[in-house]
Amino acid sequence: MNLFPPGLPRSGNTGQGAAPETVQVGVSYAVTAAEAVAEAASGMDALAACFLLVFVPDSLDPRDVAAEFALQLPRTTVFGCSTAGQITCKGYESSALFVIAFPKKHFRCSSALFKPLKPVSIEKAANQARCLSARFRPTANWKRVALVFADGLSKQEDLLVSALEAGLANIPVFGGSAGHGLAFDETFVLHGGAAHTNAGLLLLLETNLEFCGLGFDHFVPTPIRMVVTRSVPEERLVLEINGAPAAREYARCVGRKIEDLSPKIFAENPVLVRNGNSWHVRAIQQVEEGGGLWFFSAIDDGLVLTLGQGTEILSMLDSGLRQASSMGREPDFILGFDCFLRKLEIELNDLVEDASQILRKHSVLGFNTYGEQHLGVHVNQTFVGVAFYPPVSGGGLD
Structure with missing residues (x-):
């Protein structure tokens, strides 16, 4: 077990990373849900927590984890999701049940579950978010931020996050899509003492x-353009690019054979979509049996895709996280939603410890996603986060 109550001395040089002052964190590597929940939550002041945010590794069944939290901590509100990796006080991990306790002293929360998530009704989701915000009575001088966790295989995150942004008006929306390692089989969100698939979770904090929001990647556009000429948009499936079978044409554009295409190639050669002056990654999930390409984000006929080229991922990670210090002081912690493809690229290049050192230095806590939500846009291969700063004078609700 590795538990950090608030108030421990902060030292970026420790092997475990700096302990946050405003939240408690716990972790377990036990192989059963009962042992893992007991170990990760031991020592936590659960009654002082507004809620627990739980990130489940692919080695544990999220349904068992949710049931154990309901059994062992019946008076504690628990949210969370299954993951493609965890970001603990050590940095990148793959087998940790990771728990963050958000105390009532600094946080209030209301939640909504969208189930079934597929198909999303934009009007209904926006109205549900609007009603949730209206019923959640504001506290003087407190500010609001929305977090969204969605089934990472639902193919509905684009519609959901745009609906939530519309319904929540001026409240910023950040989040990540639930994962399950590299299995791409079934993902879950935790809400109401249970784990739900085909569901989305909105937390209004x-x-x-x-606090301030972050969002960055490490790619720049190249001159190579591709046009989607045939697709199945509702399935995020591209059948043809430039009038040719999609996988074959993509392989030609990146200088590879079709049989070489793999998560590594997709991670290193993403396609970008331009939105005004910004570029967003549209990550490829895998090759479809008929020669098409499955994507992690919305696609459509006529969409212009630009091949992206990677820059140095570690320097971009460090500089991107350093943006959180622009307020003149260091964050207490950054709640991070980091695409699993970024972690995969880091692993394949033997950079895990270097990246973890950067994550520790910037006090990042979170998980690896199947997609990220940044201010109303669903993106891929991007780091999205919310940096929370320590209180200036120890304010809070007692």
Whole structure:
């Protein structure tokens, strides 16, 4: 077990990373849900927690984890999701049940579950978010931020996050899509003492802590353009690019054979879509049996795709996280939603410890996703986060 109560001395040089002051964190590597929940939550002041945020490794069944939290901590509100990796106080991990306790002193929360998620009704989801916000009475001088966790295989995150942004008006929306290692079989969100598939979870947080949002990747556009000429948009399936079978044409554009295409190739050669002055990654999941390409984000006929070229991922990670210090002080912690393809690229290049050192230095806590939500846009191969700053004068609700 590795538990950090708030108030431990902060030291970026420790092997475990700096302990946050405003939240408690716990971790377990036990192989059964009962042992893992007991170990990760031991020592936590569960009654002082507004809620627990739980990130489940692919070695544990999220349904068992949710049931154990309901059994062992019946008076504690638990949210979370299955993951493609965890970001603990050590940095990148793959087999940790990771728990973050958000205390009532600094956080209030209201939630909504969208189930079934597929198909999303934009009007219904926006109205549900709008009603949730209206019923959640504001606290003077506290600010709001929304977190969304969605089934990472639902293919509905684009519609969901745009609906939530519309319904929540000026409340910023950040989040990540639930994963399950590299299995791509079934993903879950945790809500109401159970784990739900084909579901989305909205957490509306109110906090007396200052916070700011982050979002960055490490790709730049190249001159190579591709046009989607035949697709199945509702399935995020591209059948043809430039009038040719999609997988074959993509392989030609990246200088590979079709049989070489793999998550590694997709991670290193993503396609980008331009939105105004910004570029967003549209990550490829895998090759379809008929020669098409499955994507992690929305696609459509006529969409222009630009091949992306990677820059140095570690320097971009460090500089991107350093943006959180622009307020003149260091964050207490950054709640991070980091695409699993970024972690995969880091693993394949033997950079895990170097990346973990950067994550520890910037006090990042979170998980690896199947997709990220950043201010109303669903993106891929991107780091999205919310940096929370320590209280200036120890304010809070007692």
